[in-house]
Amino acid sequence: MPEPQTEIDEETVQGFSAELRGEVLRQGDAGYDEARTIWNGMIDKRPALIAQCAGAADVITAVNFARENNHEIAVRGGGHNVAGTAVCDDGIVIDLSAMRAVWVDPRARTARVQGGALWSDVDHETRAHGLATTGGIVSHTGVAGLTLGGGIGWLMRKHGLTVDNLLSADMVTADGEFVRASDDEHSDLFWALRGGGGNFGIVTSFEFALHPVGPTVLAGPVFWPADDTANALRFYRDFVRDAPDELGTVVKFGTIPPLPVAPEELHWRPAVAINACYAGPVEEGESVLRPLREHGTPLLDLVSPEPYVAHQSGTDSTVLHGWHYYWKSTDLPELSDDLIDVFVNHAFSAESPRSYSVLFHLGGAVSRVDNDATAYTGRNAPHNININGVWRPDETEEFADSETAWVRRFLDALEPYREGVYVNFLDADDGTQRVREAYGEHTYRRLAEIKAEYDPDNVFHLNQNIEPTG
Ligand SMILES: Cc1cc2nc3c(=O)[nH]c(=O)nc-3n(C[C@H](O)[C@H](O)[C@H](O)COP(=O)(O)OP(=O)(O)OC[C@H]3O[C@@H](n4cnc5c(N)ncnc54)[C@H](O)[C@@H]3O)c2cc1C
Incomplete structure (x- = not known):
């Protein structure tokens, strides 16, 4: 891939901004510093743009804009990853932190959760029905990053990992396509999403199975x-x-x-x-x-x-x-x-x-x-x-x-x-070898093949990265 672009002219920013329902922030804008700040105070990165998406359409637009203009992409869910992969220097942060809606279907015992929600959002909505699913043990953690890596928490021994409760995910792939991954659609992608991290695209919403818990x-x-x-x-x-x-x-x-x-x-x-x-x-x-x-x-x-x-x-x-x-x-x-x-x-x-x-x-x-x-x-x-x-x-x-x-x-x-x-x-200095260690050779190889299918140019590489095969 060519070196990513770091300069963006005013007219291009204006054009991009006009296409989004959410805000586009750049250095000097009110809210920029707050928006580039994540949970780990050690991380101090200055993106060229922060696209605060208001919905899936904004995510599609942002992915297409970044790819077509060759800008590096970081994806922010809850902003909790200790390694600081949710932000980047110079590139574009596709920020889902305004997308925190949760819809519960108490009869089907399912919840659909937007890609920027925190676990506190999910718990708040599901508790009204005496239901819950496995989330992390700190409720200000993001649903997206936690789920995509696996998801361990208080309920896992009874109800499985968070990924064991994932029924489907709506996502935007590297070429801007909107797909649903589940056991029935893009099942290879669905397998990869349940542990493979943010390597395969940007999840705009997750569908989870819920269980009676407590209250x-x-x-x-x-x-x-x-x-x-x-x-x-x-x-x-x-x-x-x-x-x-x-x-x-x-x-x-x-x-x-x-x-x-x-x-x-x-x-x-x-x-x-x-x-x-x-x-x-x-x-x-x-x-x-x-x-x-x-x-x-x-x-x-x-x-x-x-x-x-x-x-x-x-x-x-x-x-x-x-x-x-x-x-x-x-x-x-x-x-x-x-x-x-x-x-x-x-x-x-x-x-x-x-x-x-x-x-x-x-x-x-x-x-x-x-x-x-x-x-x-x-x-x-x-x-x-x-x-x-x-x-x-x-x-x-x-x-x-x-x-x-x-x-x-x-x-x-x-x-x-x-x-x-x-x-x-994994932390920022753990390196690619530890990512391989996390998956083991067999799983890593399969993930790398699926990565090659959905993101052959490794557009989504600011994460615990899986290099596409070939
Ligand atoms: C205080 C604390 C407690 C924790 N406790 C637990 C725990 O109990 N159980 C557990 O399993 N983990 C736990 N974790 C780890 C947690 O799972 C990871 O830090 C996870 O990455 C956080 O997700 P996030 O969305 O907040 O992260 P972010 O920093 O926003 O994102 C991390 C990465 O996830 C990917 N990503 C984020 N959003 C999306 C999206 N919508 N679509 C596609 N990719 C996306 C991107 O690659 C991004 O770089 C904890 C972390 C913290 C800081």
Whole structure:
């Protein structure tokens, strides 16, 4: 491909702008800086244009404009990807963040969700009908990026990954064609979309299957002192081994957040927490969660019956927009004593009190879907860890080096146990080799063939990129 154009003259911008229902922003325009800002405050990119699409027609126009004028394209959904692939320097950001509508069909138990929606939008609309689908554990995350990479969350062991609930997707391909991908139409594309990320086009809306959930669930974290990590993880290993599918858990290693729900004397205290969500009757949850709540001497037990949507957004304020984030991740096997020692030695050696790591428990419905059924890989991994170095922008001098080094040290110590990686947790410096690692050779090859069919020129390359075959 020729080098992308970086200059755009005024007349061309005016012409493009006139064709859109949404706004076109360029440097100096009111709202430009806000529109180029994403969740990870470390990312500071200056696109030539930001096309704030109001609907599918705008997306088609924007793709055609960018391709015909040879401008690099970045696609923004919820703007949460830690690697900052939603924005670019000089090129065009096709920004779907104004497209957040959600339509629920309670009788069919489905929802159609626009490509810029956040999980909070979906949860808000579906809860009115006592329904939900698997979303991420932080509700200000975008539906699009999360879904296209796979989608892990509280409900996955009972209802599968987000992609296992995807029924169809409307999208705009690199040549500006509008297509619907489902089991019946463009089924190869539909397979690729369920894990292959933003490589194949821009999804303007997703159709999901919904399930009765709650609306009240028994959920919340139990905290123990960091010194009890070995004990807590040995307990956890047994607790989740034969857990019912209704039980979703995430272990968090970090500090107790300074939130009103925690007594002030515990704020910022290093602690290991097992956060649970029982997606079944509350009474049943009481007996399933009893051993967790009775283990050792907890510092704090916040398990209680609460609306599912409250649990979904319960940790939103601990990962604020604009802070600086540096991530590393890997899938992990069952927790052997040796592996537990790695957690004991590394999980609490970060210097920033905001840094943390989270260990997800997969299995259940995730592992019962055939590995080849979707492009998502890693269905057989029992766990996935995400190690997050976090500091505020004004703490960069103090923490940027220490936290980056801590994240790398922790990942290095996990090297003997590494099993693969979830593509949505890759950071900017992970490189193409780790994208291949995320999919494995077999799936990557199939994805590359489908990429060659739908995007042979790699127009959509600002993502966890799959290079088209040939
Ligand atoms: C705080 C936090 C918590 C998270 N928790 C979870 C979790 O519980 N489970 C989980 O699975 N993941 C989780 N993630 C990871 C998340 O899945 C990815 O960061 C994902 O990329 C976010 O999607 P987005 O739309 O917000 O991203 P964006 O940054 O907007 O987009 C990322 C990429 O997705 C593609 N993309 C975005 N929108 C579209 C579209 N409409 N059509 C086609 N391609 C598009 C583009 O390639 C883009 O570069 C979390 C991330 C954060 C920051």
